[in-house]
Amino acid sequence: MSAPTTPRTNVTEREARQVAEAAREQDWRKPSFAKELFLGRFRLDLIHPHPLPDDESVRRGEEFLAKLRAFCETTIDSSRIEREARIPDEVVAGLKELGALGMKIDPKYGGLGLTQLYYNKALALVGSASPAVGALLSAHQSIGVPQPLKMFGTQEQKDAFLPRCARTDISAFLLTEPDVGSDPARLATTAVPDGDDYVLDGVKLWTTNGVVADLLVVMARVPKSEGHKGGITAFVVEATSEGITVENRNAFMGLRGIENGVTRFHQVRVPAANRIGPEGAGLKIALTTLNTGRLSLPAMCAGAGKWCLKIAREWSAEREQWGKPVALHEAVGSKISFIAATTFALEAVLDLSSQMADEDRNDIRIEAALAKLYGSEMAWKMADELVQIRGGRGYETAESLRARGERGVPAEQILRDLRINRIFEGSTEIMHLLIAREAVDAHLSVAGDLIDPDKSLSDKAKAGANAGVFYAKWLPKLVAGPGQLPMAYGQFKHGIDLSGHLRYVERTARKLARSTFYAMSRWQGRMETKQGFLGRIVDIGAELFAMSAACVRAERLRAQGDHGREAYQLADAFCRQARIRVEELFDRLWTNTDDLDRTVVKAVLAGSYTWLEEGVVDPSGDGPWIADATPGPSARENERRPYGD
Secondary structure: OOOOOOOOOOOOHHHHHHHHHHHOOOOOOOOOHHHHHHOOOOOHHHOOOOOOOOHHHHHHHHHHHHHHHHHHHHOOOHHHHHHHOOOOHHHHHHHHHHOHHHOOOOHHHOOOOOOHHHHHHHHHHHHHHOHHHHHHHHHHHHHOOHHHHHHHOOHHHHHHHHHHHHHOOOEEEEOOEOOEOOOHHHOOOEEEEEOOEEEEEEEEEEEEOOOOOOEEEEEEEEOOEOOEOOEEEEEEEEOOOOOEEEEEEOOOOOOOOOOEEEEEEEEEEEEHHHEEOOOOOHHHHHHHHHHHHOOHHHHHHHHHHHHHHHHHHHHHHHOEEOOEEHHHOHHHHHHHHHHHHHHHHHHHHHHHHHHHHHHOOOOOHHHHHHHHHHHHHHHHHHHHHHHHHHOHHHHOOHHHHHHOOOOOOOHHHHHHHHHHHHOOOOOHHHHHHHHHHHHOHHHHHHHHHHHOOOOOHHHHHHHHHHHHHHHHHHHHHHOOOHHHOOOOOHHHEEOEEOHHHHHHHHHHHHHHHHHHHHHHHHHHHHHHHOHHHHHHHHHHHHHHHHHHHHHHHHHHHHHHOOOHHHHHHHHHHHHHHHHHHHHHHHHHHHOOOHHHHHHHHHHHHOOOOHHHHOOOOOOOOOOOOOOOOOOOOOOOOOOOOOOOO
């Protein structure tokens, strides 16, 4: 007998796209370095001189980092968390005592009021001690209750919930459902108005912190009715509310200490006063929250890179092969160079984006998304290279290494722990599409009606006229620029010459914009289906952004007299490595197997290659691919376990 299947919410492709588009921030009220980069305009003035924090922010930030470091070194036992698959209660109690739950919450609500820059430094530090603890703090503050309330909450909501979040209560963010991932138009959880309340029904999946949370941010669909606009809406929900059941604590290949579960809502009453923003604004609130919230993941990725570099340096100096340290063999040395240069660049991207977020002079929605995309991809590669450098010891667990008398280096663990970052808070594939949509926004704003099949001939004629004016001014500017002048960016030449890399970025940004324009002219309305092409366009932009950040950071360190020569060396190495990757990506824009791949995929789905699957056994057994999430009362025991209980 087959297991029941959850009824699916049928949504057309166009309807799904309309929901996603409506959730976007439509306007660009502030300049964006990355947006300009994708348009072929290298606005170095937006990031150089490198923005710096004020002295008081630095003092408070460094003071907290010192306390947090001492706590990490004395209280957090990463091997115990890995072994027991949970964070001990005393660790969470200590974090609360430190004020770590309220790092980004204003002091008037009991928080520490740290800047984004120092919040990210704290996450990098605690994430290096235990990625599971880093995930706990990040999910609580970056996407949990504090951030959306800070940006969209009423004063009454802030007064009621922020003091709790700052010191005692852990929060979680609940959006994903068993049959709904990156397509929120199909969200099935409902919030039906009933007097002064809403009644929630539905099932949420992968609720990081959900097993232990005291407060939840829940996204649910309000039905349209008289007096109710309806739409996806955000609510603050007490985790102890009647009708909430944590039905399962999920286990993963990495981050074994995170408290991630399946949560069922059955006739859960939530006061209307707990609604965040108006009805229908839930997705926009979620996306806006993530504009800076996404920086928490690259923060921990940069921290992971630092740790990988430390282990690679120490091990490769100690381990000898054929009469010399393995680091001096080119095959290993190139990996160490990649780790060192990329760690420098990741921290450059993170610090630059964080400081721009603090200053609020620039719109950083693309920068934050690029930082998340680039950081998660490159950190995974660095960890993979570390495992390779360590050889068999890289594949062996830290516990096994210690048991036989060697240093317990958790290289295989960091590889497992980092893997989720390519999926968390927008998978790499979704980030490619999200960033591509923002990158071509200027084109769609002037020419979008030309390729919209639902627009009338008069609308298309008007769009054609507007597009003609825009492109007549824009296209000629993509032909020449300062990247062709030998002396341009001369302020970045101090012993080692970084000016050539910035000239390359300027030239390549124009080439990138020309390639995008050509693709839009060629494919028009089919452009959004060319996901392979769009992904490569975004990856090129990510490399150019990282190169720019690395050079600007190197010059800042040089000007401050802080490891300036070494910073220039690392920036030079990174930019040379990045340029090779960029040229490969450009080659693959037009020389690839995308069309053939689509043909093969259709044949796979049609069952044409099932003969290729013969000769193996499938150990996964029976059962539905997607668990039943039909609304109703829970038939399972509540797995909720608050810390300290």
